[in-house]
Amino acid sequence: MMKEKDHRISPVITTEMLLDAFRQVVSNKENTEIEIGAISPETTLEELHLDSLEMAEVLILLEQKVSMELNPFGKMPLVKIKDFAMLAQEKKTG
Amino acid sequence: MALLGKKIGTTIQRRQDWQTVQAAAPAPLQAHHISGKECRAHPYAALALRTYILLKTYRNDYHTDVFDLDRLAEGIRKEEERIFFWGDPEAVAIGRRFLTTNHRTVPDAMPEIQLGTATILNTSLPEENSIAELTRTGSISQQIPSVHSNIEELESLFRTSGYQVIFSTPRNRTSTPEIRGGAAIQRQHVRALNSAFWGWAPWYIMQGGFLEILDYRELYREPENIAQQLRVLPGLFVHHKTEAKFIADLFALNLGFSPPVSNTAEGETTGHLQKGWRIGNVASADLMAFNPVFLCEDETGEKGTFEKAITHLERMPGACHLVELNVCDSKNIRFQKILQQRAFYLVCVRVHVAKNKKIKLIGAWAKQKKTTPVAPPYYLNMQGFSEVENRLLGYLRNLMKVFRPKATCSETNPQ
Numbered sequence: 001m002m003k004e005k006d007h008r009i010s011p012v013i014t015t016e017m018l019l020d021a022f023r024q025v026v027s028n029k030e031n032t033e034i035e036i037g038a039i040s041p042e043t044t045l046e047e048l049h050l051d052s053l054e055m056a057e058v059l060i061l062l063e064q065k066v067s068m069e070l071n072p073f074g075k076m077p078l079v080k081i082k083d084f085a086m087l088a089q090e091k092k093t094g
Numbered sequence: 095m096a097l098l099g100k101k102i103g104t105t106i107q108r109r110q111d112w113q114t115v116q117a118a119a120p121a122p123l124q125a126h127h128i129s130g131k132e133c134r135a136h137p138y139a140a141l142a143l144r145t146y147i148l149l150k151t152y153r154n155d156y157h158t159d160v161f162d163l164d165r166l167a168e169g170i171r172k173e174e175e176r177i178f179f180w181g182d183p184e185a186v187a188i189g190r191r192f193l194t195t196n197h198r199t200v201p202d203a204m205p206e207i208q209l210g211t212a213t214i215l216n217t218s219l220p221e222e223n224s225i226a227e228l229t230r231t232g233s234i235s236q237q238i239p240s241v242h243s244n245i246e247e248l249e250s251l252f253r254t255s256g257y258q259v260i261f262s263t264p265r266n267r268t269s270t271p272e273i274r275g276g277a278a279i280q281r282q283h284v285r286a287l288n289s290a291f292w293g294w295a296p297w298y299i300m301q302g303g304f305l306e307i308l309d310y311r312e313l314y315r316e317p318e319n320i321a322q323q324l325r326v327l328p329g330l331f332v333h334h335k336t337e338a339k340f341i342a343d344l345f346a347l348n349l350g351f352s353p354p355v356s357n358t359a360e361g362e363t364t365g366h367l368q369k370g371w372r373i374g375n376v377a378s379a380d381l382m383a384f385n386p387v388f389l390c391e392d393e394t395g396e397k398g399t400f401e402k403a404i405t406h407l408e409r410m411p412g413a414c415h416l417v418e419l420n421v422c423d424s425k426n427i428r429f430q431k432i433l434q435q436r437a438f439y440l441v442c443v444r445v446h447v448a449k450n451k452k453i454k455l456i457g458a459w460a461k462q463k464k465t466t467p468v469a470p471p472y473y474l475n476m477q478g479f480s481e482v483e484n485r486l487l488g489y490l491r492n493l494m495k496v497f498r499p500k501a502t503c504s505e506t507n508p509q
Binding site: 025028029030051052053054055056057059060064067068069 | 236238269270272279281282285472476479
């Protein structure tokens with residue numbers, strides 16, 4: 001019998017994971033004019049107006065999905081949503 | 095990798111870890127941090143600024159001891175209460191000007207200042223100076239996190255004060271548009287402050303009228319000494335099997351081993367033991383409904399049976415009824431049996447360090463009012479990063495079945 005694949009635990013951060021995490025955090029923002037559906041990998045952090053608490057929440061959600069500790073203070077500049085995918089790679093290459 | 099906490103390290107490791115965090119600070123510390131030392135020179139202005147930030151953060155729904163200005167100002171002068179602030183350099187400059195121009199009296203009006211604040215409060219028994227709490231935290235600063243200010247003050251206090259333990263009960267609830275930051279704050283305590291996790295503090299009614307199941311966490315001036323003493327404790331005595339396993343798992347998380355926990359005491363009697371008990375609370379009458387009321391052993395307290403003391407406790411108003419017992423004392427097994435019968439549950443243990451640096455481990459058993467809505471930690475249904483964390487999360491889920499018979503607040507469930 002084939003073992004069911006665990007889709008939640010993955011060593012790489014996929015675009016879907018990124019969008020899920022950012023959309024979930026942005027949807028909890030008060031008085032935001034950002035349209036959740038308009039958030040894409042190219043959206044910049046500046047456009048989202050995330051504060052330090054919200055950035056930490058994004059990381060928590062991503063860490064749960066990849067089962068890996070992510071360090072946002074690495075060498076990679078985090079400007080756009082898609083840049084966060086590199087956090088997992090940075091960790092793996094160490 | 096940790097969701098709840100890592101093993102207690104050494105003083106040197108902590109210093110190195112904290113230095114790494116401080117190196118990533120967004121600006122030189124002096125530019126985005128107003129220290130406890132600076133605030134001590136301007137107690138009334140510091141208190142007014144703190145209250146302003148806390149009320150803004152919690153939308154005027156904040157119910158703890160921050161309003162009695164004359165008494166608190168005296169506490170600041172005596173270094174019982176150490177307030178500090180953080181924010182972007184512009185806000186910090188405005189904050190500094192405000193402090194220095196309002197240092198003798200309560201200010202007439204507050205300017206719009208986007209700062210964060212926290213306080214380290216002496217919570218030691220009289221004649222001691224060993225335990226403090228990192229508390230009264232709130233922030234309306236948008237971009238500057240609290241972590242660098244917290245580390246600066248904690249490091250400074252470990253260097254210069256007599257505090258052996260600084261504990262905290264950081265928020266951990268899922269954010270909503272109105273109630274923000276729980277997950278981020280908890281993560282900061284786990285990842286950056288590296289505080290030890292010793293269970294939960296379900297005893298404050300907080301913003302929106304929710305009883306929050308906060309983390310209970312500790313930092314030690316000399317972690318090596320604490321770890322060593324915990325390793326050689328002569329015995330731990332816990333009556334309920336599930337609670338014994340909970341304590342063993344907390345040890346596994348913090349120290350990497352599970353000690354034997356006994357549920358029997360030599361020469362145990364079933365008779366009613368007369369002992370000194372003290373009922374206490376940390377709040378004034380108008381704040382009691384939002385804060386816990388607790389019962390603990392006290393040689394100088396009123397003599398009587400445990401049953402009578404608990405009955406008295408349960409008649410007191412409070413957000414939560416709490417009983418503290420030394421779990422290193424085998425005689426307390428008999429009281430734990432009574433706690434089980436009276437539907438109290440072990441929620442955390444704390445390390446008590448006396449002036450002579452000797453430790454004991456105090457368990458806290460809580461009983462909730464069933465009518466209070468409960469906000470669980472954001473990680474309630476998450477997966478831990480180790481088997482130990484998963485077992486502790488299992489204990490939390492069982493606790494929540496008791497504390498929250500009906501779901502009263504959403505939590506993050508990534509599945």
